[in-house]
Structure formats: C-alpha cells, structure tokens
Amino acid sequence: MITDNKNAVAARAALVQYLSRRRLRKTPERFAILDRVMTMDRHFVADDLYGRMETDGYHVSRTTVYNTLELLVSAGILRRHNFGRTKAHYELITGLGINHHHLVCTVCGKIKEVKDSRLASMLDNRTFPAFSPEWYDLCVYGVCSTCARKTRKSRQKLN
Amino acid sequence: MITDNKNAVAARAALVQYLSRRRLRKTPERFAILDRVMTMDRHFVADDLYGRMETDGYHVSRTTVYNTLELLVSAGILRRHNFGRTKAHYELITGLGINHHHLVCTVCGKIKEVKDSRLASMLDNRTFPAFSPEWYDLCVYGVCSTCARKTRKSRQKLN
DNA sequence: TTCACTGCAAAGTTTTTGCAAGGAG
DNA sequence: CTCCTTGCAAAAACTTTGCAGTGAA
Numbered sequence: 001m002i003t004d005n006k007n008a009v010a011a012r013a014a015l016v017q018y019l020s021r022r023r024l025r026k027t028p029e030r031f032a033i034l035d036r037v038m039t040m041d042r043h044f045v046a047d048d049l050y051g052r053m054e055t056d057g058y059h060v061s062r063t064t065v066y067n068t069l070e071l072l073v074s075a076g077i078l079r080r081h082n083f084g085r086t087k088a089h090y091e092l093i094t095g096l097g098i099n100h101h102h103l104v105c106t107v108c109g110k111i112k113e114v115k116d117s118r119l120a121s122m123l124d125n126r127t128f129p130a131f132s133p134e135w136y137d138l139c140v141y142g143v144c145s146t147c148a149r150k151t152r153k154s155r156q157k158l159n
Numbered sequence: 160m161i162t163d164n165k166n167a168v169a170a171r172a173a174l175v176q177y178l179s180r181r182r183l184r185k186t187p188e189r190f191a192i193l194d195r196v197m198t199m200d201r202h203f204v205a206d207d208l209y210g211r212m213e214t215d216g217y218h219v220s221r222t223t224v225y226n227t228l229e230l231l232v233s234a235g236i237l238r239r240h241n242f243g244r245t246k247a248h249y250e251l252i253t254g255l256g257i258n259h260h261h262l263v264c265t266v267c268g269k270i271k272e273v274k275d276s277r278l279a280s281m282l283d284n285r286t287f288p289a290f291s292p293e294w295y296d297l298c299v300y301g302v303c304s305t306c307a308r309k310t311r312k313s314r315q316k317l318n
Numbered sequence: 319t320t321c322a323c324t325g326c327a328a329a330g331t332t333t334t335t336g337c338a339a340g341g342a343g
Numbered sequence: 344c345t346c347c348t349t350g351c352a353a354a355a356a357c358t359t360t361g362c363a364g365t366g367a368a
Contacts, residue, residue: 025322025367046357061325066358082241086332087357103290114287122281123299128273130304131262138297140282145289184342184347205332220350225333245357246332 007094008038011077018075029060033068037078043089043111081137083111101138107147114140166253167197170236177234188219192227196237202248202270240296242270260297266306 015034019026036052050065069090072078081089083104089111101119103112123136174193178185195211209224228249231237240248242263248270260278262271282295 023322023368027323027367029324059325062357063326063359064324067323082245086241086245086247088245103287103292105290106293112290116285119281119285122278123297126275126278126299128262128299128301131264131271131299131301132304132307133262133299133301134265135301136297136299138282138295140285140287140290140292140295142287142290142292142294145291148291182343182347186342186348188349218350221332222334222351223349226348 007092008035011038011092014077015072015075018071024071029064030068030071032058033060033065034072034077037072037090037092040092042113043081043091045087045089049090079135083109083139101140103140103142103144105144105147106141107143107150110144110146112144166251167194170197170251173236174231174234177230183230188223189227189230191217192219192224193231193236196231196249196251199251201272202240202250204246204248208249238294238296240298242268242298260299262299262301262303264303264306265300266302266309269303269305271303 011034012031015030016026018024019030033049033053036049036056036058040049040052046062046065046069049069050060050062053060053065069078069080073080073090077093078090079093081091081102083089083102100113100115103114105111119138123138126133170193171190174189175185177183178189192208192212195208195215195217199208199211205221205224205228208228209219209221212219212224228237228239232239232249236252237249238252240250240261242248242261259272259274262273264270278297282297285292
C-alpha cells in the first residue's frame, strides 16, 4: 500500500502541533509509529502495528505502541473502535472518509464501510440534552453475503 | 428492581423454544441465570451477573455464566455491546426499548439512552447491498455535562 | 539539568479452553 | 445410555503498570 502523501503530511503536522501545545516530546519513536500508521489498512489492531514495526526492523516496545496509539487518538489522528469483539480497532481519520458507517458480519467478523450522507448529516446535526457529542459510531451487525451463502448450504431449518 | 413479569415470561418462553428446537438441554442453571438476567440493570457485564448469582446463593461457574450469556444472545434475548472499553456489556431486548441509541461519555464511561424514532425508522428501513442487517448499534461518544463541568474547572487552555 | 518517555518484564483483567464428572432426554 | 453441560483450574488474549535507565528540551 502506498502512503498518501497529503494525509501523511497533515497527520504529522497535527501530531507536531498536539505535542508542542502540551510540551510533550517529539521522540523518534512517535514519528516512526505515525509513519507506519499511515500505511496500515484502514482498520487495524495494536498488534498489527507492532508486527509492522518489527517487520520494518524498527523495534519499539508494545508499551510504546499502546501509548502512542492512545496519543494519536487524543490528537484526533486516529479513532478507536470496539467492534463486536474485545480487541480494539484503530482507524485513520482522513477527513474524507468521515461520514461512513460500518457493516460488521457477525459470522466472519469482516467489516465493510458504507456511506450515507443523508444519515450522516442527520447525525451530525443532532444535538442531545446535557451531552456534547464528539463523534459517533454506527455499526450495523448482520450477515454478509458470503457467509449467508455458506450458511444456507449447511443449515438445518432452525428458525 | 422488580422483575417485569410479562418480559420474564416472554423471555423464558423464547429460551425454551430456542433450546427445544435445537435439542439443547433445559438445565436448571440456564433458567436460574435467565431469572437473574431479568432483574439486572439495563446494562450489565458478565461479572455483574456472576456476582448476582453468588449473592443470591446460587453458585454457577464463570464458564457457565459466559456460556449462557452467549446462548441468550443467540436466542435473541440479550444483545451484546462493546462500548468504548474492553468489557462486553449485555442488554436485555425488551421489544419496547428497541429503538434507542447510546450516548457514551468518554471521560467517565457512563451510558445514557436516547430515543429518536425518526432516526430509528430511517435505520430500520435502510438496506445494504450484499448484506443482511440484523440489528444496529449507534453509539455517540462525547462528554456528559457532569464531566464537562469538572473539566472546565481544571483544564488548561490547550487547543 | 529535568522529567517525559521508553523498554522490559511482571501483573492485571476479561474470556476461553481442556478435561473429567454429572445429569437431561 | 448418550452426549450435552457443568465446574474447576489452567491458559489465552489483550492491555496496563512499575521501575530503572534514556534522551529531548
């Protein structure tokens, strides 16, 4: 996968700004991790990233991976999801892909993205009493067509 | 909290039907657990339920609690959520409360429910290519007014 | 120089698994 | 009598923590 240079530059700038404002340190590890984050698949888990760092021969500890992921979430560069299972998934906030939702297959766990601007604008404009929304996560759970096909073949007629 | 008898009866019937159809066993543990599930707060985690069983002096293993929760999810009696953190939350499907969404405070983790029938009907009627939706989970993440007040008092003017 | 950051290993937390004993059908 | 289910303990899976050493500002 090729890194999108425009996004990469923007993300790096966002991180620098975030760190500067709070007088946090611009360590090489943080930028090395950010570089790999920019080349990950749209959704990844902490250990995928750790693996990528190892593959690239840039060793950092798992602790640092976890710390930095949390930092990137705080900096508004990543979003953290908890889809149907326990492992946390991270997703890059690109600005372009903000208005999308997730279809999660309850059989195979695969995640598809869908866009629905009408729905998105409805959600964006929604306000709530005594609550300041920052972002939302709409997950539609169901069965993808691949799993539906497999199930049909082997299923008993049980409701 | 008083058990709602109508719901309890319906849930028990649903479980019996589910077990019968698949020739699974109607063990006392399963019904004992279902009874407690019906008296739990709207959202609970596996260990809350385990604790309740102990309190009531009806000992079952954690294994059985986990197995049975999964069973109840399959039977359509419970729904499993993974709100912002790793612990799985379970929620009773009452039939009445189906069209609600969740506001999750990213500071204190508290969860509020909101209803929005326009949004709900929009989601209920939405179809997706190559995907059969079963249910959806809309979580709005943000800051509740209580935490917003606390934060305002102690926050530096950062960003 | 200071103290935020890193790395390692150990601990923590929630959930799953292996296997023998038990009991529902 | 069959084999689904339970319970216990051990293991697994993911994440966090303690602490000493390092290095950014």
